[in-house]
Amino acid sequence: MAKIQIEDPKTVKTFPTKELFISMLIKDITLRDAIGDLVDNCIDGARAMNDSVNYKGLAINISVDKNNFEINDNCGGFSVETAREYAFRFGRPVDFKGVKGSVGQFGIGMKRAIFKIGNIITIESTTKKTYFKLVINVDEWRKDINNWNFQFDSFKEKMNNPKSLWGTKIQISKLTKEAQEQFKESKFLIELADELSKENMYNIHNGIEIKLNSVLLKSQNLFLINNDAIKPAYETAKYGAVTVKIHAGIADEKNEKANLRLGGWYIFCNDRLIVGPDQSPNTGWAGKGKDGVASYHGQFSLFRGYVFFYADNAGLLPWNTTKTNVDLDSPVYAAVRQKMISLMRPVITFLNKVKIERENDNPENNQPLNNLIKSSKQEDLTVIQNKPLKSTAFIYPILDVKRTENMSRISYTVHTDKLEAAKKVLRVKGNGDVGLKTFEYFYSNEVE
Amino acid sequence: MKHAPSYRKLNYTIRLGKTIERKYFLEVFKKLNFFQSLRDYRYIGFGSTYFADFILYHKVLGFKEMISIEREQLDQTRFNFNKPYSCIDMCYGDANEVLPGLDWNKKTIAWLDYDKQLDSSKLDDISTLVANMQSGSFFLISVAINSIELPKEGDINEYRIEKLKQMVGYERVPIDITGSDLNKKNLPSTYGKIILNEIVSALTSRNGPLEEAKKIQYEQVVNILYNDGTQMLTIGGVFYSGDDQDKFEKANFKELNFYSNNYECFEIIAPNLTIKEIKYLDALLPDKIDKDGNVSEEYKKVELPNDDIMNYAKIYRYYPTFAEAIV
Numbered sequence: 001m002a003k004i005q006i007e008d009p010k011t012v013k014t015f016p017t018k019e020l021f022i023s024m025l026i027k028d029i030t031l032r033d034a035i036g037d038l039v040d041n042c043i044d045g046a047r048a049m050n051d052s053v054n055y056k057g058l059a060i061n062i063s064v065d066k067n068n069f070e071i072n073d074n075c076g077g078f079s080v081e082t083a084r085e086y087a088f089r090f091g092r093p094v095d096f097k098g099v100k101g102s103v104g105q106f107g108i109g110m111k112r113a114i115f116k117i118g119n120i121i122t123i124e125s126t127t128k129k130t131y132f133k134l135v136i137n138v139d140e141w142r143k144d145i146n147n148w149n150f151q152f153d154s155f156k157e158k159m160n161n162p163k164s165l166w167g168t169k170i171q172i173s174k175l176t177k178e179a180q181e182q183f184k185e186s187k188f189l190i191e192l193a194d195e196l197s198k199e200n201m202y203n204i205h206n207g208i209e210i211k212l213n214s215v216l217l218k219s220q221n222l223f224l225i226n227n228d229a230i231k232p233a234y235e236t237a238k239y240g241a242v243t244v245k246i247h248a249g250i251a252d253e254k255n256e257k258a259n260l261r262l263g264g265w266y267i268f269c270n271d272r273l274i275v276g277p278d279q280s281p282n283t284g285w286a287g288k289g290k291d292g293v294a295s296y297h298g299q300f301s302l303f304r305g306y307v308f309f310y311a312d313n314a315g316l317l318p319w320n321t322t323k324t325n326v327d328l329d330s331p332v333y334a335a336v337r338q339k340m341i342s343l344m345r346p347v348i349t350f351l352n353k354v355k356i357e358r359e360n361d362n363p364e365n366n367q368p369l370n371n372l373i374k375s376s377k378q379e380d381l382t383v384i385q386n387k388p389l390k391s392t393a394f395i396y397p398i399l400d401v402k403r404t405e406n407m408s409r410i411s412y413t414v415h416t417d418k419l420e421a422a423k424k425v426l427r428v429k430g431n432g433d434v435g436l437k438t439f440e441y442f443y444s445n446e447v448e
Numbered sequence: 449m450k451h452a453p454s455y456r457k458l459n460y461t462i463r464l465g466k467t468i469e470r471k472y473f474l475e476v477f478k479k480l481n482f483f484q485s486l487r488d489y490r491y492i493g494f495g496s497t498y499f500a501d502f503i504l505y506h507k508v509l510g511f512k513e514m515i516s517i518e519r520e521q522l523d524q525t526r527f528n529f530n531k532p533y534s535c536i537d538m539c540y541g542d543a544n545e546v547l548p549g550l551d552w553n554k555k556t557i558a559w560l561d562y563d564k565q566l567d568s569s570k571l572d573d574i575s576t577l578v579a580n581m582q583s584g585s586f587f588l589i590s591v592a593i594n595s596i597e598l599p600k601e602g603d604i605n606e607y608r609i610e611k612l613k614q615m616v617g618y619e620r621v622p623i624d625i626t627g628s629d630l631n632k633k634n635l636p637s638t639y640g641k642i643i644l645n646e647i648v649s650a651l652t653s654r655n656g657p658l659e660e661a662k663k664i665q666y667e668q669v670v671n672i673l674y675n676d677g678t679q680m681l682t683i684g685g686v687f688y689s690g691d692d693q694d695k696f697e698k699a700n701f702k703e704l705n706f707y708s709n710n711y712e713c714f715e716i717i718a719p720n721l722t723i724k725e726i727k728y729l730d731a732l733l734p735d736k737i738d739k740d741g742n743v744s745e746e747y748k749k750v751e752l753p754n755d756d757i758m759n760y761a762k763i764y765r766y767y768p769t770f771a772e773a774i775v
Contacts, residue, residue, distance in 0.1 A: 239657035239658070240657065240659075242657070288568060288617070289568040289614075289616065289617025289618060289619070289620065290568075290617055290618075290619055291575065291619075291649070291650075331656025331657040332656065332657040334652070334653040334656050334657075335653055335654055335655075335656050335657050335658070337653065338575075338579045338650065338653040338654055339579070341575075341579075342548045342576060342579050342580060343548070345544070345545070345548035345549075345576070346545065346548050346549040349541070349542075349544070349545040393548065393549040393550070393551075394549065398540070398541075
């Protein structure tokens with residue numbers, strides 16, 4: 001080809017390829033995360049509609065089957081201008097002013113999500129003043145390596161649309177192979193419902209309705225025991241434009257089977273759940289001899305920690321681009337993790353004491369901490385958050401230690417004749433006395 | 449009793465090295481006056497049943513808020529009985545359990561005066577302090593130096609490194625540590641390294657997102673070694689923010705004669721001298737004895753070993769006189 005001649009031989013090419021976006025970046029996310037990303041865009045629309053986080057009357061509908069995917073919302077839509085200049089760019093231009101407190105940030109979520117799901121994508125969006133329709137045929141688009149632009153099928157500006165029409169609809173057909181496979185499985189739908197309702201528990205709590213194949217998703221609530229005897233730790237901090245709130249305490253035992261699965265830390269960025277429950281070193285469960293507490297296991301299953309990061313500029317939040325984990329290299333997260341560890345240590349101490357109480361056949365009426373937990377009711381975190389909160393370490397009752405705490409029980413079987421003979425020599429009547437006396441005899445002669 | 453707590457084995461008040469060290473710290477703490485009136489500092493220590501440090505610091509420095517952490521929870525009545533002043537709060541439990549639950553919004557002097565070896569839980573306590581202490585706070589940790597046992601068979605060096613890793617945690621042993629860093633002579637400075645690394649790494653996490661003026665610095669001031677039967681190492685230093693840099697400069701910790709901001713230990717060696725010899729040396733100190741322990745001929749009344757004289761000169765202002773007395 002002739003154009004090679006005009007290139008400066010000193011130039012080293014770095015221009016990205018379309019394949020990077022169509023086939024590479026999608027490997028970093030699951031289909032569930034991709035759909036989660038599209039929901040995040042709807043939430044950002046809702047957030048842009050009014051300053052408060054009151055989402056009453058707003059709804060997101062997702063329908064999924066083996067041939068088609070659709071997501072539509074009445075969350076304000078995005079304008080022709082936004083679509084033309086920003087929304088479909090790969091990566092955010094520096095001058096882009098996003099939605100305050102948004103959950104979309106990287107300028108990669110929507111594109112990566114639609115490429116992950118399918119090949120023919122139709123996007124329609126109506127705002128107060130504009131309407132557009134855009135159809136993307138990915139297979140066609142990838143053929144021309146030089147032209148990266150999409151074309152509107154139609155668009156109108158300077159309209160005056162009623163509020164009832166504002167919103168966005170994305171339909172995807174000619175699904176990718178993995179989407180075809182997974183969308184027909186009920187297991188996928190169950191997991192998707194679970195993930196979306198967890199990720200958006202605060203948004204649902206604030207009034208938005210999310211439906212998956214017409215089924216309304218319920219918010220999963222967060223709880224902590226909060227009374228005079230057991231009080232969760234609370235701390236808040238500000239790092240530049242990032243605010244963080246941390247709660248750490250325990251849940252009650254109602255959900256005994258589920259507790260092992262539910263115990264750990266939950267981390268939110270602008271009300272979007274990023275990870276949780278997390279039971280890994282990332283949140284301080286580092287294991288003995290490392291920078292944190294013991295590894296997570298059964299005796300800590302009542303532990304609940306909740307961390308909320310907020311920033312108007314979502315780029316400052318410590319999450320990765322797939323919003324599936326915290327960014328461990330973020331200085332803000334490293335400082336907060338240190339605080340989380342400080343706050344969780346007393347909870348871990350308490351749970352250790354609770355476990356010790358149950359050991360060595362200690363009768364139930366001699367387990368004050370366990371009985372206290374049994375009689376404590378947990379409170380919804382949103383209720384706790386609506387009360388005035390003061391910084392505090394985890395509070396739990398300090399009980400007088402009884403002499404039995406360091407005691408262990410031993411039992412063994414011996415021949416009856418020998419036992420009776422020993423009783424005579426020791427001049428005792430009970431079997432237990434023989435055990436105790438013989439142990440004391442051995443200890444004072446051989447150990448001390 | 450093999451596993452008796454150390455306060456039942458030793459009367460803390462008559463440990464010579466410890467007594468001298470405790471008095472050294474009076475001078476360190478007085479420098480904190482540059483940050484805030486010393487009386488308003490909170491003191492956290494392990495008072496045991498003797499409360500020797502609590503008594504000295506309350507009397508001399510006037511601390512009004514003092515916390516004694518006590519892990520031997522079964523003897524609570526005995527500790528409460530021995531508490532010398534009402535301003536001392538007893539907190540029962542391991543330091544590991546107690547420290548994270550304290551309110552850290554005040555300038556604090558914390559002396560984690562352990563009687564056992566360095567291990568991972570003690571390093572966790574350091575992290576807790578580093579994560580939470582306010583600018584102008586001072587931290588001290590004392591640990592026993594017991595040489596790491598020799599293997600029954602096999603390579604000494606590999607064996608000792610493995611033992612150290614098990615004690616302090618696999619991720620806390622610096623990659624450049626070799627077996628010879630773990631012999632009795634070098635162990636104190638190896639501990640010093642591990643302790644400093646722990647402080648630096650906790651500070652890095654804490655400081656990361658803070659603006660320069662709020663970032664907390666650590667300056668080691670104390671690295672003392674003595675032997676009262678067991679070899680003991682004490683390491684400590686001051687935390688200060690960029691905002692308090694000038695206060696730190698004014699405090700001038702460097703002028704302390706036992707100041708050490710590196711891995712080299714300042715050793716307290718209390719020579720065995722008679723009272724008559726002590727009086728004789730006192731009369732010549734500080735300026736009639738040179739730095740090598742030589743007494744000029746005109747003053748010489750008795751032949752004493754030079755290193756005894758040197759060692760005494762290092763500690764004479766803090767040297768205790770134990771006498772039998774009815775109190």
